[in-house]
Amino acid sequence: xxFPLFHLDWLNDRFLIAFIAILxxxxxxxxxxxxxxxxxxxxxxxxxxxxxxxxxxxxWDEVVYNKMKVAFIITTTxxxxxxxxxxxxxxxxxxxxIASLLRVFYFAWFVEWIVFVTEIVLILIYFLTWRNAxxxxxxxxxxxxxxxxxxxxxxxxxxxIVAILGFMMDxxxxxxxxxxxxxxTNPIYLPQLLFRTPTAMVVAGIFxxxxxxxxxxxxxxxxxxxxxxxxxxxxxxxxxxxxxxxIYYKVMPSAMIANMSxxxxxxxxxxxYNILKYIIVVSAFVALLFALWAIIKPKSFKFAATIxxxxxxxxxxxxxxxxxxxxxxxxxxxxxxxxxxxxEDYYPLLQKEGVxxxxxxxxxxxxxxxxxxxxxxxxxxxxxxxxxxxxxxxxITNVFERMYGxxxxxxVEAMKxxxxxxxxxxxxxxxxxxxxxxxxxxxxxxxYLQQTGESLEGAQTRGIDINPDHTTEAILPLxx
Amino acid sequence: xxxxxxxxxxxxxxxxxDIPLQLPMPEWLLVILLVVSFLxxxxxxxxxxxxxxxxxxYEIKGLKNKDHDTFAREIGLTITVNKSLAVVLGxxxxxxxxxxxxxYFYSANALTGTAWIMIVPLVILAxxxxxxxxxxxxxxxxNKPLHIFIIxxxxxxxxxxxxxxxxxxxxxMFPEKWGIIRGFLSALTLPNVFPRYFHFICASLAITGLxxxxxxxxxxxxxxxxxxxxxxxxxxxxxxxxALGASIAQFLFGPLLFLTLPSKGIGWNLIILILTxxxxxxxxxxxxxxxxxxxxxxIDKNFGKIIAAMSITIFFMGSGRQIYxxxxxxxxxxxxxxxxxxxxxxxxEARDELKEQKVTPVVVNTPETQIRRGKESYDSNCAxxxxxxxxxxxxxxxxxxxxxxDDETKLKKWIREPxxxxxxxxxxxxxPHLPEEELxxxxxxxxxLNK
Numbered sequence: 024x025x026f027p028l029f030h031l032d033w034l035n036d037r038f039l040i041a042f043i044a045i046l047x048x049x050x051x052x053x054x055x056x057x058x059x060x061x062x063x064x065x066x067x068x069x070x071x072x073x074x075x076x077x078x079x080x081x082x083w084d085e086v087v088y089n090k091m092k093v094a095f096i097i098t099t100t101x102x103x104x105x106x107x108x109x110x111x112x113x114x115x116x117x118x119x120x121i122a123s124l125l126r127v128f129y130f131a132w133f134v135e136w137i138v139f140v141t142e143i144v145l146i147l148i149y150f151l152t153w154r155n156a157x158x159x160x161x162x163x164x165x166x167x168x169x170x171x172x173x174x175x176x177x178x179x180x181x182x183x184i185v186a187i188l189g190f191m192m193d194x195x196x197x198x199x200x201x202x203x204x205x206x207x208t209n210p211i212y213l214p215q216l217l218f219r220t221p222t223a224m225v226v227a228g229i230f231x232x233x234x235x236x237x238x239x240x241x242x243x244x245x246x247x248x249x250x251x252x253x254x255x256x257x258x259x260x261x262x263x264x265x266x267x268x269x270i271y272y273k274v275m276p277s278a279m280i281a282n283m284s285x286x287x288x289x290x291x292x293x294x295x296y297n298i299l300k301y302i303i304v305v306s307a308f309v310a311l312l313f314a315l316w317a318i319i320k321p322k323s324f325k326f327a328a329t330i331x332x333x334x335x336x337x338x339x340x341x342x343x344x345x346x347x348x349x350x351x352x353x354x355x356x357x358x359x360x361x362x363x364x365x366x367e368d369y370y371p372l373l374q375k376e377g378v379x380x381x382x383x384x385x386x387x388x389x390x391x392x393x394x395x396x397x398x399x400x401x402x403x404x405x406x407x408x409x410x411x412x413x414x415x416x417x418x419i420t421n422v423f424e425r426m427y428g429x430x431x432x433x434x435v436e437a438m439k440x441x442x443x444x445x446x447x448x449x450x451x452x453x454x455x456x457x458x459x460x461x462x463x464x465x466x467x468x469x470x471y472l473q474q475t476g477e478s479l480e481g482a483q484t485r486g487i488d489i490n491p492d493h494t495t496e497a498i499l500p501l502x503x
Numbered sequence: 504x505x506x507x508x509x510x511x512x513x514x515x516x517x518x519x520x521d522i523p524l525q526l527p528m529p530e531w532l533l534v535i536l537l538v539v540s541f542l543x544x545x546x547x548x549x550x551x552x553x554x555x556x557x558x559x560x561y562e563i564k565g566l567k568n569k570d571h572d573t574f575a576r577e578i579g580l581t582i583t584v585n586k587s588l589a590v591v592l593g594x595x596x597x598x599x600x601x602x603x604x605x606x607y608f609y610s611a612n613a614l615t616g617t618a619w620i621m622i623v624p625l626v627i628l629a630x631x632x633x634x635x636x637x638x639x640x641x642x643x644x645x646n647k648p649l650h651i652f653i654i655x656x657x658x659x660x661x662x663x664x665x666x667x668x669x670x671x672x673x674x675x676m677f678p679e680k681w682g683i684i685r686g687f688l689s690a691l692t693l694p695n696v697f698p699r700y701f702h703f704i705c706a707s708l709a710i711t712g713l714x715x716x717x718x719x720x721x722x723x724x725x726x727x728x729x730x731x732x733x734x735x736x737x738x739x740x741x742x743x744x745x746a747l748g749a750s751i752a753q754f755l756f757g758p759l760l761f762l763t764l765p766s767k768g769i770g771w772n773l774i775i776l777i778l779t780x781x782x783x784x785x786x787x788x789x790x791x792x793x794x795x796x797x798x799x800x801x802i803d804k805n806f807g808k809i810i811a812a813m814s815i816t817i818f819f820m821g822s823g824r825q826i827y828x829x830x831x832x833x834x835x836x837x838x839x840x841x842x843x844x845x846x847x848x849x850x851x852e853a854r855d856e857l858k859e860q861k862v863t864p865v866v867v868n869t870p871e872t873q874i875r876r877g878k879e880s881y882d883s884n885c886a887x888x889x890x891x892x893x894x895x896x897x898x899x900x901x902x903x904x905x906x907x908x909d910d911e912t913k914l915k916k917w918i919r920e921p922x923x924x925x926x927x928x929x930x931x932x933x934x935p936h937l938p939e940e941e942l943x944x945x946x947x948x949x950x951x952l953n954k
Binding site for chain 1: 515516517518519520521522524525526527528583584587588590591592593594595597598601602605606608609610612613614615616617619620622623626627630631634681682683684685686687835837838841842844845846849850852853854856857883884886887888895896929932934936
């Protein structure tokens with residue numbers, strides 16, 4: 024209503040955020056939080072197992088260095104920029120909610136930023152001084168100590184983020200108790216951390232096994248030993264990851280659990296939720312199996328063998344993030360703002376007067392017979408376009424066709440009858456925020472969409488129309 | 504005619520409502536955080552961009568002179584460090600400007616949305632290219648054109664990306680223009696984008712020039728092991744020459760930028776600040792000139808003073824940006840506050856009105872009232888998908904009720920936990936959230952239909 028709305032009509036706006044965020048979580052968990060302790064541990068093993076006349080086993084150290092190089096390059100490019108990208112995409116897709124959260128959590132994010140700056144400085148020091156540190160045992164041990172610091176800071180970065188995310192998700196509390204401390208004490212915090220920490224270690228371990236097969240020379244003792252260590256790493260962390268997943272699942276507030284069956288996809292994929300349980304079991308089982316393989320028969324362990332567990336474990340992490348995001352619905356901020364970015368408090372006014380009259384950016388503010396389709400389009404942009412497209416992913420025509428029959432002409436009256444109660448039938452949907460005339464216009468527009476196959480452009484290409492009631496001329500009389 | 508009316512409509516200035524939440528800390532403190540953190544961020548952006556341009560330039564020159572190639576390689580080493588710091592230090596000003604100028608910044612982001620989100624993949628690509636360049640210096644020693652092409656591509660990206668930021672920072676200050684903007688390219692044509700851009704590029708070169716001087720002046724930098732024919736003095740002269748040349752150019756682009764700024768944000772506070780900042784740069788430039796034209800042994804003289812003076816200039820110019828923004832937006836911010844207040848008041852009134860209506864009379868629980876409430880519940884929960892005698896989303900209600908006869912428990916269980924039963928219909932939604940009492944009334948009503 025108060026921001027020009029960016030819209031991706033094929034990809035779906037949510038998908039943009041989800042894509043960037045999940046990529047970030049993969050890299051953050053797998054290549055930072057889990058990988059830094061893994062690398063430090065291997066670097067230490069190199070020193071410990073070194074021939075007595077040497078500081079470290081040079082062949083071993085070189086492989087570990089190369090693995091770190093990959094993590095360094097990916098985390099400081101893709102990792103860092105997808106982190107910033109979450110802010111960029113949220114500003115476009117969800118401006119009201121991210122702005123509200125930022126006003127309340129600015130300080131928390133500031134703390135997070137300081138920890139993050141420290142982490143980046145440490146990763147630069149750790150990687151860029153690696154070669155120089157090999158000159159004496161003292162500097163090598165100091166370097167390993169930097170690895171420990173880096174591991175701790177990567178983990179703290181995650182701890183703070185989880186507190187912020189956990190708190191932002193805690194329904195009802197976010198406006199009354201605005202201290203970060205609350206984020207750490209809310210019931211979902213520790214279980215999330217218990218799940219994320221070992222899972223990050225498992226992802227890192229599997230990625231580590233993958234890199235070992237790439238960087239260690241074939242059929243060498245170094246390679247076999249490193250695969251062995253990698254296998255043990257995965258083997259030890261997997262049970263903890265399963266335990267964390269179970270605890271995390273159990274403490275989800277019951278209201279959220281009720282929604283979870285729809286979380287893994289859209290309505291039609293409800294059965295996927297049951298599959299989620301199997302995904303946990305299967306991915307854990309696969310991880311364990313491959314860990315054992317690496318431990319027992321490292322000689323036969325090849326790069327190709329790591330692809331399957333790698334994909335499965337990333338999928339596992341991705342699905343958990345998807346569920347975590349979805350359980351917020353129909354709210355984007357619990358009991359405060361719905362996922363259409365409209366505050367619950369504004370509903371009585373908007374349902375009485377209509378959203379168009381109160382929107383800053385709309386080409387229609389009085390609905391007539393002549394402008395009905397255009398009015399419906401504006402209503403769609405304001406009330407539906409954050410989650411639905413016209414013809415793309417999760418398209419509005421498709422969700423109605425799924426209800427009324429594929430390919431059948433949509434019935435305006437039926438859709439109008441559905442809208443006032445849709446939030447009771449589809450509990451993840453917010454109530455419709457507008458008035459009767461707007462429901463009518465919207466239903467006509469949806470029918471029109473089905474008939475014409477027309478698509479919708481966002482403010483980034485179409486620009487904006489300014490409601491004459493929301494211009495400087497209109498507002499000046501209010502200023503005294 | 505239609506065109507004309509469109510144009511007339513478009514010249515109006517929108518006044519949106521603001522986020523109705525307090526700023527997280529006093530505004531002046533946020534402003535200080537914004538200016539300081541932005542300067543820290545832009546310092547490393549300058550070094551990243553300037554470093555990339557100079558690496559490209561000297562690697563090309565290095566085709567003839569081996570030492571220039573070495574020089575390019577040495578600057579190249581610093582890019583990837585500076586770029587990491589540039590990104591991480593950018594988060595604080597990003598968040599600060601988002602909080603301080605939410606309505607303005609996010610609106611500009613959306614209006615240039617495609618370009619705005621492209622920043623993410625473009626920066627990733629540019630970064631990966633700089634790594635590729637850095638780690639293939641030996642590998643591609645025999646294929647210089649390719650190696651140079653990699654850094655040229657990276658430099659092109661680094662030169663383009665700041666334009667997207669500048670367009671946003673510029674557009675956010677002019678809500679009166681938002682109505683005519685159709686994407687990034689049209690926002691790019693607003694009058695003072697390019698003067699700002701060249702001002703930024705020259706600043707990058709000037710700062711990188713000073714950085715090169717410092718980098719090669721360090722006592723523990725093993726210069727003599729790295730270079731063959733070039734001396735420290737030669738490289739320091741290159742650094743200072745770039746810094747001086749770029750600073751002189753600033754005296755051209757600076758006034759140009761100032762003259763193209765729309766008048767609405769210009770005040771005496773801004774003019775005094777900018778003139779003072781520019782004046783402080785003049786002695787620094789004089790010292791650089793003396794170092795360049797004087798004897799070799801004196802070149803390090805005044806370096807500390809030069810850095811100090813230039814830092815003050817940068818701080819003044821950075822503050823000037825903020826002063827202009829604040830001057831330019833102040834009247835509009837007041838209108839936004841008025842619109843927000845008015846809307847919040849009306850929303851409150853509507854809430855109060857609804858509360859009054861909701862005071863329901865005490866009802867005695869007779870079967871009739873219960874059936875009536877059951878019908879109300881049916882209308883708001885079930886009628887969405889069921890009609891009495893026809894198929895809508897679900898099957899006709901009369902047909903369904905026939906299946907249950909008087910088995911209330913079974914019916915209740917179905918409403919609470921339905922599953923996919925009929926292949927030609929989608930599964931019914933579950934109603935676990937329906938209060939027990941409402942469910943009782945509902946089933947009573949439904950079963951009464953059967954009689």
